[in-house]
Amino acid sequence: MIWKRSAVLRFYSVCGLLLQAAASKNKVKGSQGQFPLTQNVTVVEGGTAILTCRVDQNDNTSLQWSNPAQQTLYFDDKKALRDNRIELVRASWHELSISVSDVSLSDEGQYTCSLFTMPVKTSKAYLTVLDTPSVKIIPSTPFPQEGQPLILTCESKGKPLPEPVLWTKDGGELPDPDRMVVSGRELNILFLNKTDNGTYRCEATNTIGQSSAEYVLIVHDPNALAGQTGPDHALIGGIVAVVVFVTLCSIFLLGRYLARHKGTYLTNEAKGAEDAPDADTAIINAEGSQVNAEEKKEYFI
16 A cells, blocks of 8 residues: 555656656747747838837737837837837737838838847848939030030939930930940040030939939030130220220319319408498508508419
8 A cells, every 4th residue: 555655656756747847848948939030121212111020929028129220119019219200010929010101211221129038139120222213414514615525424323223324315316426435324425516416315224213314415616605705805995995084084174173263362351442331431442452452362273
């Protein structure tokens, strides 16, 4: 009887050890299964990117999304960064998905999903932003002249970079391939002449789309340009003549004014006869004024 009881106890002890080992094994296996999973995302500039982080097995551990600058965007369902373009799509123990709208080139980079286990586990997702190409034409000179060369550069931007570029003139092919040479993004026109006048078009294409720019070429006569840019001798001569004429007139008028006002006058004391009370006094004053006339004169110019 004692032997039977001992055997039963041993049996239960072995079973307990086996169950404990199995539980420990399952616990380790479950911990290893707690790992965030992400995917790289590609979006066109101006579009919306969806960043998704999933965990197959999660024992209520928090998830977090952060941007390339390591700023927290969302911690579980709580928004951490004030950016109206970033919104929560889905938040659960197994998934944290967010959206970034109106994406720009500055949003490109590596985003991080963090699972706050011990230690913290992370997964990276790279956001690639593609750009609708832009094109502009830059001439080598602002005033193309007949007989001189001209280089038109088709400056294109975009991601991926547009390659190659296509040049046309007035809606068709370049008319003179011997003088109009395309080298990469440049159109080289040798020895310009009047027949080169027209509208030149540059087109650039990448996987996102196509863009173009136009340049109207007007070949100028170098002699005409020299006449326009040189001094106008007729205008200068006319200005000088006007200045001389005004100066001479001013001198003439000033001389006449001085000549008319140059002379003498007598003071009231010398002309006292006008204020005499009677004829005798007037005669006396007049005689006295004649005697002292030279003393009473005042001169002015």
